[in-house]
Amino acid sequence: MANSPFGETVTERIVRVLETFDTDRTFQTAAEIGRRARLPSTTAHRMVADLVECGLLERDEDQRVRLGIRLWELALRGSRALRLRQAALPFMEHVQARIREHTQLAVLEDDETLFLERLSHPRAGANITRIAGRLPLHASSSGLVLLAYGPEELRERLLAGPLEAVSAETVTDPAQLRRVLAGIRRDGVVVAPGSVEAVSTGIAVPIREQHGRVIAALSVVLPRTAPTRPAIEELRAAAAGITDAFGAEGP
Structure with missing residues (x-):
């Protein structure tokens, strides 16, 4: 994976995004994810959109994001x-x-x-x-x-x-x-x-x-x-x- 300008790989940033979720914080906006993952706003919104497209995250009708069922499926295999x-x-x-x-x-x-x-x-x-x-x-x-x-x-x-x-x-x-x-x-x-x-x-x-x-x-x-x-x-x-x-x- 290519590095970010700060020396992080794409994989490391994806992990940071996923780690913003926990048992008490199951739904977030893309902006909240960006703040908690310490990512620029545009980067956070782009990464969230990509992860939703892949099924690793899901959006509800209010545009809040949660972990996707495909992530659960892959983890269990x-x-x-x-x-x-x-x-x-x-x-x-x-x-x-x-x-x-x-x-x-x-x-x-x-x-x-x-x-x-x-x-x-x-x-x-x-x-x-x-x-x-x-x-x-x-x-x-x-x-x-x-x-x-x-x-x-x-x-x-x-x-x-x-x-x-x-x-x-x-x-x-x-x-x-x-x-x-x-x-x-x-x-x-x-x-x-x-x-x-x-x-x-x-x-x-x-x-x-x-x-x-x-x-x-x-x-x-x-x-x-x-x-x-x-x-x-x-x-x-x-x-x-x-x-x-x-x-x-x-x-």
Whole structure:
């Protein structure tokens, strides 16, 4: 791709445009996209028009723009994340039927926790996570599992700080966090009360591939006062089932 006058490739600018959308900002005008993507107005309008023409963006009747369904279609073709979600979903549904709160599947992506799936009961307690949403690795039970089993270089870089406090009980002291991560690797589970919201407890276990490498985290979010042992047992059984199912599908 040709470079812009500022040294960026066309691909880099397209990524910047697409990244202006998030779970809270699903519709934008071309002018808003340009401001958030730090692009000249004429460039932003031209790029938005081209992406609409290709189906990667869509316009509504008010000329607002959203991500296009073709982008979703292309992203799912051959996606390892989709295969993982498909393998995990029956086991997540079983956990959800037993626990009746929130059940979540997350992976490590760009030094953050990315949630691929969430099942929730209509009367479940508080939970801020969303499908395709992200949280800092140290600030949720899923993220703590992914950080504990992730690359050592990543752990040391994050432990060097600063560590953002998502709630008053998020572990932001590097020495304390190091102890928490060591405990996860020892016990194969984390119970994290209040790390995201004071009224909730997150519980997570690792999901491994056939050769033992951790590829995801499976978690539930319970009310703070709920017992944790039944959820831990359900999660461990489900994680083992997902490992077998994902391995059976091949690479």
